[in-house]
Every structure is written in structure tokens, then in C-alpha cells.
Amino acid sequence: MNKIYLIGNISSDVKQGQTGNGVNYCRFSLAVNRRFAKPSDNVQTDFFNIVCWRGLAEACVKSLSKGKKCAISGECQLNKYQAKDGTTINTVEILADDVEFLSPRDPQQQTMQTQSDDMGVEEQQVGELPF
Numbered sequence: 001m002n003k004i005y006l007i008g009n010i011s012s013d014v015k016q017g018q019t020g021n022g023v024n025y026c027r028f029s030l031a032v033n034r035r036f037a038k039p040s041d042n043v044q045t046d047f048f049n050i051v052c053w054r055g056l057a058e059a060c061v062k063s064l065s066k067g068k069k070c071a072i073s074g075e076c077q078l079n080k081y082q083a084k085d086g087t088t089i090n091t092v093e094i095l096a097d098d099v100e101f102l103s104p105r106d107p108q109q110q111t112m113q114t115q116s117d118d119m120g121v122e123e124q125q126v127g128e129l130p131f
């Protein structure tokens with residue numbers, strides 16, 4: 001079974017493209033902090049290359065930008081190719097099946113929502129319950 005789940009922050013701009021057959025795709029990098037044994041340990045971060053296709057790619061281009069948090073599920077794919085100097089290069093990509101946007105689209109919208117939650121709400125006194 002080849003399944004991976006990641007939660008992290010977008011660490012590069014989302015780059016979109018289209019194949020020769022007109023299929024949309026996008027690529028971006030996801031920064032994921034490693035767990036650490038003790039609070040005194042330094043946090044280490046891994047950077048994963050993510051690839052999305054078709055409608056998922058279009059949604060990611062519209063909703064994701066550098067710094068936003070998201071959850072990815074997909075599969076890990078190893079690619080090999082030869083560089084111009086003849087050496088073999090191995091790369092790992094995550095082919096996303098699902099992307100969950102964990103940051104709001106517009107930070108200003110989040111601020112307005114927080115302010116409206118704080119305003120105009122009064123505690124109500126609860127009398128005796130009938131049971």
C-alpha cells in the first residue's frame with residue numbers, strides 16, 4: 001500500500017501548468033515539522049514536493065498561497081532521470097488525491113469573523129430547569 005498523509009504550510013508559490021493534452025496540474029512545496037522527543041530538541045522541517053491534477057489543481061491554484069496551512073493525502077512516487085552530466089537523479093513527489101485547506105482564503109475575512117464573534121453576544125441567565 002502506498003498512502004501518505006501530511007499537514008504543513010505551503011513553502012513556495014503554487015505553480016500551475018498544462019500538459020500537451022490540456023490536462024491542468026499544479027506543483028508546490030509543503031513544509032512539515034517533524035515530531036521531536038523532548039521540548040528542548042530543535043524542530044526539524046521536511047519539505048515535500050506536491051503535485052495535483054485536474055480539478056484539484058484548479059482549486060489549489062485558487063485557494064493556496066505561500067504560508068497557508070493544508071492537509072494532503074496521496075501517494076508517494078519516486079522519479080529517476082539522467083542529468084546532463086550523466087548522473088542519475090532521484091526525486092520524490094507526493095501525488096495528491098485530496099487537499100484540505102486549513103487556512104481561511106482571505107485573512108481579512110478571518111479577522112472580521114473573529115470581531116463579529118466577540119461583539120453582540122451576551123450571556124443569558126438560565127433559570128431553574130423544569131426537570
